[in-house]
Amino acid sequence: MTGIDGVVIVGAGPVGLFLAAELRLADVDVTVLERRTERPPITKGVAMHARTLELLAMRGLAGIFLHSGVRLPGWHFGFLERRVDFTGLDSPYPFVLSFPQDRTEAILEDRALALGARIVRGVQAVGLEQTDDDSVRVITPDADFGAAWVVGADGAASTVRRLAGIDFPGTEATFYSYLGDVVADAPPPPGFNVVNDRGAMMVAPMPGGLHRIAGYDPERQQAGRGALTMDELRETAARISGADFGLRDPKWMTQFDSATRVAATYRSGRVLLAGDAAHMHFPAGGVGLNLGLQDAMNLGWKLAAVSQGRAAESLLDTYEAERRPWAEDVARHTMAQTALITATTAEGLALRKLLSDLMGTLPEMNRTLARRLSAIDVAYPPPNAGTGAHPLTGTRVPAADMPDGRPTTAEPTPGTTAIVRPDGYVWWATDDPSPDLNAARAALGVAF
Numbered sequence: 001m002t003g004i005d006g007v008v009i010v011g012a013g014p015v016g017l018f019l020a021a022e023l024r025l026a027d028v029d030v031t032v033l034e035r036r037t038e039r040p041p042i043t044k045g046v047a048m049h050a051r052t053l054e055l056l057a058m059r060g061l062a063g064i065f066l067h068s069g070v071r072l073p074g075w076h077f078g079f080l081e082r083r084v085d086f087t088g089l090d091s092p093y094p095f096v097l098s099f100p101q102d103r104t105e106a107i108l109e110d111r112a113l114a115l116g117a118r119i120v121r122g123v124q125a126v127g128l129e130q131t132d133d134d135s136v137r138v139i140t141p142d143a144d145f146g147a148a149w150v151v152g153a154d155g156a157a158s159t160v161r162r163l164a165g166i167d168f169p170g171t172e173a174t175f176y177s178y179l180g181d182v183v184a185d186a187p188p189p190p191g192f193n194v195v196n197d198r199g200a201m202m203v204a205p206m207p208g209g210l211h212r213i214a215g216y217d218p219e220r221q222q223a224g225r226g227a228l229t230m231d232e233l234r235e236t237a238a239r240i241s242g243a244d245f246g247l248r249d250p251k252w253m254t255q256f257d258s259a260t261r262v263a264a265t266y267r268s269g270r271v272l273l274a275g276d277a278a279h280m281h282f283p284a285g286g287v288g289l290n291l292g293l294q295d296a297m298n299l300g301w302k303l304a305a306v307s308q309g310r311a312a313e314s315l316l317d318t319y320e321a322e323r324r325p326w327a328e329d330v331a332r333h334t335m336a337q338t339a340l341i342t343a344t345t346a347e348g349l350a351l352r353k354l355l356s357d358l359m360g361t362l363p364e365m366n367r368t369l370a371r372r373l374s375a376i377d378v379a380y381p382p383p384n385a386g387t388g389a390h391p392l393t394g395t396r397v398p399a400a401d402m403p404d405g406r407p408t409t410a411e412p413t414p415g416t417t418a419i420v421r422p423d424g425y426v427w428w429a430t431d432d433p434s435p436d437l438n439a440a441r442a443a444l445g446v447a448f
Contacts, residue, residue, distance in 0.1 A: 004135040005029060007307060008147040010125050010160045012036075014045075014101065015275030015292035016153035017108035017117075021059075022300025022422075024115035025405035028307055031145060032112065033138065035154075037122040039109070042252040043100035043181055046206055047075070047286025050086065051375035051396070053093040055297050058424050060403045062093075064107055070098040070205055072190070077369050078284065078340025079193045079200050079215070080352060082359040084369045089376055091398055096374075098206055101289060125154070128163035128271065136270040148307050150271045151299070153292075156261075158277035164268040170261030170280075170331070175342055176221055177282070179214040180233045180253040185246025187211050192241075195352060199240040200341045210251060213237060216341050227253040258282045258338045262327050266320035274299055279327035284337035285373050291330055294375060294423075295323050301405060301422035310447035322380045333372065380425055390429035392416065397424050407448060409437065419444070 006029030009016045020030045048065060056062040074083030075096045087094050113119065127139030128150065138145045152160025161168060184203070193202035193215075201215035217236050220228070228236065233253065234244040263278045275292030299319050305311035343352055359366045371377040380394035392412055397420050402408050405422045412418050418429040419440060428440050441448055 004146040005148045007149045008138050008145050009151045009153055011154035012119055014104050014108055014289060015296050017112045018293055019274060019296035019300050020112040020117040021115050022296060023304050024117050026304035028304050030117045032117060032119045033123045034121045035124040039105050041102055043102055045101040045289030046098050046212060048097040048099050049290045049374040050089050050091040050093045052290040052293050054398055055424055058400050058402045065097060065099050068207055070207055071095040072098055074191060076193050076202055078337035079195050079202055080356040082356040083191055084373060085366055086370050089370060089374060091376055100207060125159050130269045149303060152273045152277040153275050154277055156276045156280035161273055161277050164271040166268055167264040168261045169264060173257035173259040176255055176257050177216050178228045178255055181210050181212050181251045182247045183249040184211040187245050194241050197344050201240045227255050260331050260335055262331055266324055281331050281334040282338045284334045287330055287373060290375060297423040298323050305446050311445060326378055392418060392426045392429040395426050400424055
């Protein structure tokens with residue numbers, strides 16, 4: 001196995017495909033293994049937040065999403081009556097974009113293939129062997145795939161995580177939620193959601209004339225009961241909201257629970273985790289897909305540099321150090337939202353009204369939630385921030401043109417020159433009017 005190079009990614013969902021494309025920008029050999037023979041025609045994630053759109057724009061990809069997505073100026077937090085307002089975000093994309101995940105996967109698969117990634121479908125990983133210091137082998141029933149690195153992007157039930165012996169601590173499910181992507185002949189106004197003593201429901205428009213109906217029904221909390229039938233969804237909608245909205249022709253219906261977990265580590269030897277393989281949570285706020293794509297953007301350039309010998313392996317340690325705290329933050333936020341969504345008692349409804357009113361009377365509270373949900377406030381301050389690093393180091397750059405994934409220079413504020421990392425964060429900055437950029441690049445520890 002000595003001398004094997006390249007990366008094997010297990011999982012051809014959005015995270016695995018985006019990571020494959022990022023690695024191919026640096027000409028890293030990439031093979032993506034996927035147990036499904038075809039892309040599933042379902043739409044798990046529909047919300048694309050501002051920071052994700054900024055990252056896609058850096059690679060010249062945002063336009064295809066913006067062209068046919070539905071722009072929503074507000075989004076719910078725990079189904080509160082007062083919406084989180086995104087229109088004031090300091091971003092070129094001050095909204096939530098509703099865009100179906102199956103189309104996201106198609107776009108990212110086309111990109112990965114165009115850049116030269118190899119995608120092998122109908123292949124199930126059953127074993128994982130790290131036999132020496134510079135290679136790892138993914139074992140399948142019909143063939144083995146050797147590489148210098150393996151990334152598990154194979155979802156919350158990740159086989160790679162289990163085979164690598166990485167713990168997945170967290171909380172067990174406390175309730176079950178329903179979801180249906182359906183046609184609604186008489187839909188409510190945009191932004192509709194309701195929580196009362198009969199349950200909780202939200203209705204969100206989707207491209208293609210569908211609506212997503214989701215929420216909490218205290219009368220249907222049996223574990224393992226499966227998705228609601230169409231008749232059950234209409235009955236649930238009528239009981240909770242007072243109308244069945246003319247629901248019909250479901251494209252996808254499912255049940256999901258509130259289990260919340262974050263991997264104990266994002267790396268074990270030459271195996272790394274990304275996306276839902278590294279974290280799972282209730283889909284409140286529509287942040288899951290975004291969290292995973294941001295993992296891929298953070299890991300891609302680092303793994304490329306290490307696999308090509310342009311950086312020491314210690315660079316990979318920064319992937320977990322930077323991304324895991326934000327996964328834990330999302331876990332806390334989504335758990336808080338589940339408490340609000342299921343607050344159907346008189347006391348719970350009183351708490352909901354108090355918080356909703358505060359969001360209206362305290363603009364800063366609303367802005368804080370908008371920045372958190374959109375990931376605009378994500379930053380990666382260096383560990384030595386107090387020992388001379390420029391204050392801008394690790395902060396987000398809203399717009400940077402990096403279609404080939406190479407670092408670039410920018411002026412985030414007047415009088416400041418910065419080198420921007422391939423994932424759109426300030427890597428190095430100075431207020432020196434005549435900086436020595438070559439010396440700065442050399443000091444970063446990654447060969448350009």
